[in-house]
Each structure stands twice: as C-alpha cells, then as structure tokens.
Amino acid sequence: MHSEDVLAAVGSGLWQWDEGTGNVTVDGCAARLLGLPGGAATLRSNAVRACLHAADYVSLSAAISLAAAEGTVAESLVRVVGEDGKVVRTLRAQVAPRGGVLSGTLHEVHTSGPQSGPATGDWPRAREAFLLDAGRALAEADSTAEVLRVAASLSMPGFSPDGLAVFGVEGDRLTVIGHHGQEVADVSLWDMPLATDYPAAQVARTGRAVYVGSPEEYAERFPTTWPLVEPYGRVSWAYLPLVAAGTTIGAWMAGFREPVAFTPDERSVLTTVARMLGQALSRAGLQESERELTAGLQRTMLPARKPGVFGMAVAARYVPTGGGLQVGGDWYDVISLPSGRTAIVIGDVQGHDVRAAGLMGQLRVALRAYAAEGHGPDAVLSRTSRYLAGLADEQGADVRFATCLYVEIDPLTGTLDVVRAGHPEPAIRLGDGTTIVRRTAVGLPLGIEPDCDYPTTRMMLEPGEVLALCTDGMIETGGHDLESGWTRLTRALAAGPADDLEALADALVQAVVGPGSHQTTGPLADRREDDIALVLLRRDPDGPTCAVPVRRTMLTVSQADPGQIRSCREDLRALLHDWTSPEQVETSVLLVSEAVTNVLVHTDGDASVMAQVTGMPGTRRLHVDVGDGSDDMPHRRSPGELASSGRGLLLMEELADAWGVDPRGDGKSTWFELYESTATSLL
Secondary structure (H helix, E strand, O other): OOHHHHHHHOOEEEEEEEOOOOEEEEOHHHHHHHOOOOOOEEEEHHHHHHHEOHHHHHHHHHHHHHHHHHOOOEEEEEEEEOOOOEEEEEEEEEEEEEOOEEEEEEEEEOOOOOOOOEOOOOHHHHHHHHHHHHHHHHHHOOOHHHHHHHHHHOOOOOOOOOEEEEEEEEOOEEEEEEEEOOOOOOHHHOEEEOOOOOHHHHHHHHOOOEEEOOHHHHHHHOOOOHHHHHHHOOOEEEEEEEEEOOEEEEEEEEEEOOOOOOOHHHHHHHHHHHHHHHHHHHHHHHHHHHHHHHHHHHHHHOOOOOOOEOOEEEEEEEEOOOOOOOOOOEEEEEEEOOOOOEEEEEEEEOOOOHHHHHHHHHHHHHHHHHHHOOOOHHHHHHHHHHHHHHHHHHHOOOOOOEEEEEEEEEOOOOEEEEEEEEOOOOEEEOOOOOEEEOOOOEEOOEOOOOOOOOOEEEEEOOOOOEEEEEOOHHHHOOOOOHHHHHHHHHHHHHHOOOOOHHHHHHHHHHHHHOHHHHHOOOOOOOOOOOOEEEEEEEEOOOOHHHOOOEEEEEEEEOOOOOOHHHHHHHHHHHHOOOOOOHHHHHHHHHHHHHHHHHHHHHOOOOEEEEEEEEOOOOOOEEEEEEEEOOOOOOOOOOOOOOOOOOOHHHHHHHHOOEEEEEEEOOEEEEEEEEEHHHHHHHO
C-alpha cells in the first residue's frame, strides 16, 4: 500500500509548492480539500489563492518563503472559502524543502465556533499583511520580468484579478510592457497612440485612475475599444497610473471575472499597489540600463575578436568583481605588429569607477597606436607613460597612474621580450607542470614620470609551456597579499589542464573568485575584491612553429680587426645560399655591413653579430642582430650629397621589412628582418 493511499485514508492530501515557477501540484485528496475541481493536477498558485481566505494566503506565503530560505518546516492554518465568500473548512498546511521544492500535507482540522460566516471580519489586518508582503516582493525584484512575475502572483485580500497588463509610455504612444493571465487577441492593444479611446491611454494622459464596474459601463464609456476587450470575458476593470518621481510612466490594468464594487478600501489597496509597482518598474529599468551600459563598455574596451597568435594557443578572461557599474580599469589586448610579430598587453588603471574605465579605453587606443608605428616594447611604454602624464596635467587634480605589462612575441622562435611598468610579474608553467614566477626588470607605473625608461627582459617560451599574465586582482582578491596570492595562483596553474587553455582559465578564475576560494581566505583581515584580467599563452608542442628548421650563425667583430666584416658578409651569404631572391641576399649583406661599421666607428667596443633563418623555404625569415656595449642610441642624420657616412638608419628604413634598436642591460642591439615571402610576392 502506497503512502499516498495511507494519507488519503486518514483524510490527508499531498501537495508541492515550487517557489521558483509559482506552480502548485496537488493530489486528488488535496484538490478535494481545497475545493479544486478536476482532481490531481499542477496549477498556478493563483488557483490556490482563489480558494483560500486572503489573509490566510498571505500568512501561508510568508511561512513558505521562510521555510525555503531557512530549510525549516512551515505550518499554517488556512481557511477554504467557497464561491459565496463563506468559510467552508479549515486546513492545516505543512510543507518542508525537498529537492528544490517544498512538499507537505493538507488535512482538515475542526475548530470551535461557527465557520459559515463570510471571511471579511479582519479586513484591516489582511490588507496590512498583503501590502507588507507585496512591498517586500517588489523591492526584491531586479528586472522588469521579475516585477511582472511578482505583480501576477500578488494575492489581494478579498478580491484578486485573474488578468493584468502593464503599459509604458514611449513618446506619444502607449505600449504593452508585459501581461499575465491572457493572450492578446488583437495586436492593436500592444501599441497605440496616447489619444486612443482606451482606459489605459486615458490614465497615462491624465494621471488619474479609471474604474469600470461592469461590461455595460465599459461599452458606454469606451465604445471604440469595447469590441477589442469583450472577448477576454472580464466583468470589472481597474486602470491605475504608474508614477515614478512625479511622472506618469505608464498604466496598470487589473481585470476581474467576478464583479468588483471598488469600495474605498479596495481602491486604496489598488492605488498603493500601483505606486509600489511604478517604483519597482522604474528601479528595474534603471538597473537594466546600468547592466546594458556595463555590457556595452566591456564589449567596447575588450578585444572584439578572440585573441590569436600563430602557432600558439591563447585564452583570456575579464571578471569585473569591483562593484559599481561592474567596469573598472583592468584590460588586456592582443596586437598584430608591423614586424609580423604579436604583442600581448595587460594593464590596470588605478580605481574601479567610470573614470578608470574611461582612462583604460584611452590608454588601450594610445598603446595600440604606438605599437602599430613599429616601436619596440620599451618605446611603446615610454610613449604611453608620457601620454598618461599629459592627460593628468590637462585634467587637474584627478591624477591616475596605471600598471602595464607588454610582451612582444616571436611565434617562430618562442622568444618573448617583456617590459613591465609596475605590473605583477608573469608566471610560467613548465612542461613538467612546475610553475614559477619569472623575475623580470621593472620600471615605474605609467603616468608617474613623463620621461621614464623601461628595461626589456628577453625569455624563451619552450614548446608545451604556458605563460600566465594577470592583474593584481587575480593575486590579492580574497584578503591575500602578494606572497599568499602568488602561492594560491601558482598551485592552481600547476594543477589545471595545460592542454586545454579555456578550461585552465576557468579553473584559475574559480580558484580566485569561486565558492572554494571563500573557504581559504588570505592573511589580511578584509576580503578585498578587485577586477580581474587574465591572459594565458601556450606554445603548442605539435604546432607549426615547433617544427620549423632553424639556421644560425654568430660572430664577433673586434675593434682590433675590422677586416672581420668581410668574414661576416661571407657567413651571411653562406647562410642564405638557397634564398629565393638574390637581391635580398645582397640587401642583407649591405645592412649588416652598415650596422657593424656603425658599432666600430661610434663605440669603443666590439660588435657581436647573430643571424638566424627560420621557416620553410619560400616563407622564411632572416633576423640579424648586431649588439654592442654602448648605451648611446643611434639617431637619424641628414647627410650631404658628398658625405661618406650617416646613411645607415636610412638604409635600414628603406630596405628592411622590419628593424629596430633595443636597449639591453649591457648596451643595445640594432636588428633588422627580411621576409622571403615578400620577395616571392614581388616576382
């Protein structure tokens, strides 16, 4: 024998209440006790509300909400009323949370005293309880859809509409924002001029409520729109203005299938609900506008396309945990450079407000522009710092600085040139899973000193290794300092799936802001939250850049033996013995001669030459690097017609596909590149 049969034998019914959907499921016995026709069914809560005394339903709803929130048992006495409004029986309702819904029993109890009188003796208490419950529910709604759902489930004491519609004013038109309890039979009711002979339009024009107590009265007062309303089968209507900040923003329609006299008490309840509904809709609209603004700012200030680097896998995340408009000063970017390389940038502007977001957008554009001009990583950050310092001078006291990390990537060799402006250092997960924080040279944050030099650190990303770049929110969020934050992050990086960067990025974010992170707080007293930007870069072990053949030659030309320049030229010709374009071979010989001669003439040290060819035949790249120990940077001159020097940089600019001068810790390096594919395309 099933438990349902046992309960039915003793006069108890089973029911379930789903607060999320507003559905109530009853078995046959529970349906009979509630006076619901049709036996076992799943119904909207409105159907149950219509069977119960209004005050009891409010008390029951409050008890159920409390039980759902606290995980306790809710118990309440409720009176079942008939169609004439008289109490038929009293039930004891019990529910408890079970698997996402509240399940329990209903059984009849016998109380002393007569129960046949009308259930209207405690109207003031029922009205007060209803308005408190309605105010709480509308205050918690944070979207227009949620406000409409709450409005549809309100249980008014003694009378409840079975259909409602909310209208909004847009210019000189009235449109339907939402409706419940009916399907709109005529689309002309969705959008109409404010001058239409319709009660909701009149309410929106005048700001005064309209009550219609019968179909005859409706047809007499509004003959034009009565044919559109008649099919819905309502017999009473209330149209009330929705007001926010003293302005009528729309109208609320409540329709009734039973006649309503609209007594002063009933009109008072409807008016109060309309005021709360107008405030809730205005608040929800503002919150939705802020969310839309936030989403728009994020879409504008972050890369429009998924970042990509040839031969490498990239994953990126931006998590606005700083509060407010959910936008701040953190950003990342992936930039294609004129040299054929790629730059990854990650930065953080001081603050978590709209001002920080605006500065972040300006910095991102400026940094992209300097990188597109072909400057080296150090020069890009120097110019960006000067730009931010100039903004501070123009805008007065609101001075902001920014940290930034700029990485220029050579995807064919895995070489990374890293420049830091006060930003957290990068971390690398090695091929065996070991994770280390790479110590790199650092300069001042951007915007502090207009003229600031930024040292460059060169490192290699080997096949299978993962480079992690992040802002300080990834380290310090959750009450962590730099030491404990890095420990948390490197452990998560070592434990994550290195072969799936998207899953690894999700795992890192969850380790910092997910539920598990709140169980292991940092050593600081507060749980500080900050915006997070994260970029992961992995050199694919089976990718095309790891199978590229490499040729390399190195030579030192000393001050004491300048004749070695000839050996340098011969070595370069030998390295390029099968190069597609003989003209480019001679160009490379000319340029390396100019670069080495410049070192021997203008410095007191030796010149170190490194030439490297990477790639497959037809698409190869020549990179020549000439280094010296002098800190003096070369500058362009305008030689006269008969001058014998001063043309080196001009030749570089005219003949090389890419070139530059990079400061090093012990001097500088002048480099140039030639691309075999360029020569092939010119044939």
